[in-house]
Amino acid sequence: MDLTTHPYRSVLYIPGSKERALDKARTLPTDAIIFDLEDAVAPDAKAEARATLAQALSDGGYGNRVKVVRINALTTEWGFEDARVLGDAGADVILQPKVNTYADVDNLSDLIGTEIPIWTMMETPASVFNAREIAAHRQVTGLVAGTNDLTKELGCRFRADRMPLLASLQMIVMAARAARGVVALDGVYNRFRDGDGLKLECEHGRDLGFDGKTLIHPDQIDIANTAFAPTQYEIDTAMRQIEAYEESKKQGQGIAVVDGQIVENLHVVAAQRTLAKAEAIAQMAAE
Numbered sequence: 001m002d003l004t005t006h007p008y009r010s011v012l013y014i015p016g017s018k019e020r021a022l023d024k025a026r027t028l029p030t031d032a033i034i035f036d037l038e039d040a041v042a043p044d045a046k047a048e049a050r051a052t053l054a055q056a057l058s059d060g061g062y063g064n065r066v067k068v069v070r071i072n073a074l075t076t077e078w079g080f081e082d083a084r085v086l087g088d089a090g091a092d093v094i095l096q097p098k099v100n101t102y103a104d105v106d107n108l109s110d111l112i113g114t115e116i117p118i119w120t121m122m123e124t125p126a127s128v129f130n131a132r133e134i135a136a137h138r139q140v141t142g143l144v145a146g147t148n149d150l151t152k153e154l155g156c157r158f159r160a161d162r163m164p165l166l167a168s169l170q171m172i173v174m175a176a177r178a179a180r181g182v183v184a185l186d187g188v189y190n191r192f193r194d195g196d197g198l199k200l201e202c203e204h205g206r207d208l209g210f211d212g213k214t215l216i217h218p219d220q221i222d223i224a225n226t227a228f229a230p231t232q233y234e235i236d237t238a239m240r241q242i243e244a245y246e247e248s249k250k251q252g253q254g255i256a257v258v259d260g261q262i263v264e265n266l267h268v269v270a271a272q273r274t275l276a277k278a279e280a281i282a283q284m285a286a287e
């Protein structure tokens with residue numbers, strides 16, 4: 001599996017302690033799974049959850065879903081052991097919570113001593129200020145917005161339009177894009193029975209540039225998969241733009257016009273990206 005071209009439309013958190021959910025995830029149409037040992041697991045269940053999760057990962061059956069393990073923070077008594085055990089058990093990615101600085105990531109990297117990809121939770125004001133350096137760490141391949149912790153840390157209010165979080169969300173996307181090849185994932189939508197609200201928030205995240213959304217319930221997967229996939233209209237337009245630009249080039253022109261809008265080389269690059277994403281999604285569905 002190529003983690004760099006893989007789609008990340010839907011990324012489902014599963015508490016590492018819930019055996020039934022761990023089993024159910026083997027059949028869910030999610031692009032990636034975050035097996036959680038942090039917030040979703042009570043302190044007195046941490047050690048057992050680590051063992052349960054290690055067993056589930058070594059039993060396998062998760063197919064082409066990217067397997068991400070969210071460890072506890074290294075400042076806790078569980079963090080280092082989580083990273084050591086789960087890195088060996090077959091996780092594709094380690095997700096580090098409560099990151100503040102580049103040095104925090106380096107510390108994890110030194111402790112685990114392998115080049116396993118690291119994703120970082122972006123859920124403190126310091127992490128947002130330091131997003132660019134964090135995303136530039138050689139092992140970091142993903143930034144995950146932790147909108148619950150951010151809301152708590154900022155002392156802001158919940159609003160459906162997410163206005164109080166907008167600057168942080170944009171900083172996360174900008175840092176991922178500046179680093180190139182780093183995935184940017186939006187935070188969770190807590191009202192997990194509210195499909196209409198989730199759809200709106202997914203569209204907001206997609207508009208901002210996120211690659212996908214982190215989720216907490218299986219019912220949320222299809223909504224995110226649809227929202228973060230190119231639409232048929234976008235695919236058709238991308239194909240027409242590429243075709244029209246190629247035709248213009250043959251005639252010695254650097255600009256084409258499609259549907260009354262100019263198409264330059266940069267639009268062709270964006271169109272090719274749209275087609276590559278659609279292809280990656282189709283390929284994943286066919287596997």
Ligand SMILES: CC(C)(COP(=O)(O)OP(=O)(O)OC[C@H]1O[C@@H](n2cnc3c(N)ncnc32)[C@H](O)[C@@H]1OP(=O)(O)O)[C@@H](O)C(=O)NCCC(=O)NCCSC(=O)C[C@H](O)C(=O)O
Nearest residue numbers: 013014015020021024039040123146147148149216217218
């Ligand atoms: C939110 C839930 C507690 C709801 O659970 P429940 O009431 O049991 O839901 P259902 O009865 O509707 O479940 C139906 C079936 O689906 C399975 N299920 C439920 N959730 C998951 C899941 N996440 N992954 C896989 N399977 C799941 C149930 O087992 C049922 O199966 P079956 O019996 O076979 O039909 C629950 O959904 C849940 O625990 N969700 C995950 C919560 C979580 O992980 N939270 C931590 C991550 S979010 C976070 O930390 C935010 C971040 O750090 C920040 O700061 O923002």
Ligand SMILES: [Mg+2]
Nearest residue numbers: 123146148149
């Ligand atoms: Mg959090």
